Amino acid sequence: MDAVDGGGWLATDFGAVLELVFTDLQAGRIDRARKSVKRLRYQAAPSKEICQALQEEASAVLDDAYARYSGFAAAGAYHNRVENSAPLGLDALRGSTRNSVASWSHPTDRWQAFTAGARDPIVFRVDARWAIYWTMFRWAQDMSLDLEAGAIEDNYSGRAMAYLRHALSGWGNEHLRKFGYPETPAYIGNFETAGPGIEPRLGSDFGLMVNIEIGPFVCRKVALFQAKRAHNGNADVGSHSGQLATLARRPDVGYYLFHHQSDEGHRAPSPAVHAVADVVNRTTTAGKSLSDTKIGIEVRDGGWDLAAFMAFGLCDPASDIGRKFNDVEEGMRILGDGKIAPPPSRMFVYAIADKARVETLRLEIRRHRYRELDLPDLQVGKDRGMERSIDDDFEMSFP
Numbered sequence: 001m002d003a004v005d006g007g008g009w010l011a012t013d014f015g016a017v018l019e020l021v022f023t024d025l026q027a028g029r030i031d032r033a034r035k036s037v038k039r040l041r042y043q044a045a046p047s048k049e050i051c052q053a054l055q056e057e058a059s060a061v062l063d064d065a066y067a068r069y070s071g072f073a074a075a076g077a078y079h080n081r082v083e084n085s086a087p088l089g090l091d092a093l094r095g096s097t098r099n100s101v102a103s104w105s106h107p108t109d110r111w112q113a114f115t116a117g118a119r120d121p122i123v124f125r126v127d128a129r130w131a132i133y134w135t136m137f138r139w140a141q142d143m144s145l146d147l148e149a150g151a152i153e154d155n156y157s158g159r160a161m162a163y164l165r166h167a168l169s170g171w172g173n174e175h176l177r178k179f180g181y182p183e184t185p186a187y188i189g190n191f192e193t194a195g196p197g198i199e200p201r202l203g204s205d206f207g208l209m210v211n212i213e214i215g216p217f218v219c220r221k222v223a224l225f226q227a228k229r230a231h232n233g234n235a236d237v238g239s240h241s242g243q244l245a246t247l248a249r250r251p252d253v254g255y256y257l258f259h260h261q262s263d264e265g266h267r268a269p270s271p272a273v274h275a276v277a278d279v280v281n282r283t284t285t286a287g288k289s290l291s292d293t294k295i296g297i298e299v300r301d302g303g304w305d306l307a308a309f310m311a312f313g314l315c316d317p318a319s320d321i322g323r324k325f326n327d328v329e330e331g332m333r334i335l336g337d338g339k340i341a342p343p344p345s346r347m348f349v350y351a352i353a354d355k356a357r358v359e360t361l362r363l364e365i366r367r368h369r370y371r372e373l374d375l376p377d378l379q380v381g382k383d384r385g386m387e388r389s390i391d392d393d394f395e396m397s398f399p
Helices: 003-007 014-026 030-037 048-068 079-092 095-102 107-117 129-148 156-177 243-247 276-285 306-314 328-335 355-366
Strands: 186-193 206-214 217-231 234-236 254-261 272-275 296-298 346-352 370-373
Touching: 014 030, 048 129, 079 095, 079 107, 079 129, 079 306, 095 107, 129 156, 129 254, 129 306, 156 186, 156 346, 186 355, 206 328, 206 355, 217 243, 217 328, 243 276, 254 276, 272 276, 272 306, 276 296, 328 355, 346 355, 355 370
Parallel strands: 206 346, 217 254
Antiparallel strands: 186 346, 186 370, 206 217, 217 234, 234 296, 254 272
């Protein structure tokens, strides 16, 4: 057992429970010992062969992204975005790899060096974060190709989360299991309130609640997002309801998610996330008022790459991105601007935890007048010879 030999994670009570097992065996209490064995929680660390196979898979994903150029590769041309994104994941890496990435002086070189180094799960301080990052990477690439194919903006928040569900349910869950932690499947939930929408009060399209519990790695955070389409690097962040002015009052949790599209013949970068403070700065620099109904700003550069933002920002307890919470009540209070009710009328929940914890999350959220809805049923991979429903691979079934 690699975990017991020091090669994997052990629960804090592992030693005490194991001692009970030995005590019961020595006393001949076999049935009692068997029950105690079931309480042992540990990581069956992946073998070198499995890690090598995972590295080869990540290499294939990265090679495909470079070959297509849309999304990740195109984003590498934007200095400020990669300069912001590359440092996010440094602390997730072990010393030698971290130092190697940091040694590159140019942001684009650091960006490429980080992603190349991150192909190997062994370099991560918490190995399962490899699966989180590459799931987010695939998600961002799928959305880039979706927009390149001409997806419309209507309900694009739902489409984005449906793509995340697809990335999590098949590839993501399959690869999380390979790291040998106690049952930690991934889940994405889509919730709406039964009452009227209150986005004008919060200035957001949706809230996002993150709950990750993978062995020793625990992260619980919330954030508010306004999603916009950017065409050829330009986006209109104005509205008749004063979205920007409202969200600007929440710099601790407010973000803009920009989905990039380009004219035919041009490759668009992957989606990017900008802090609301950055959007405010771009607005005032353009000589616009936050309450204007039309606010055209340039957003091609800057912000964070979506995969890096999610994997090493919002899903990292040490990052300043998003707000931490201890329980659903506190999370709702943060999202609702200091009030338990009403929270955002639309919210997504991204969880990697055992089924009991996920079910508890869902029940607690429902107590706040939310109902859980299905995500859009999309077709993905048409140009890669793998067309299927976005829900075909989803393994966690909830009533």
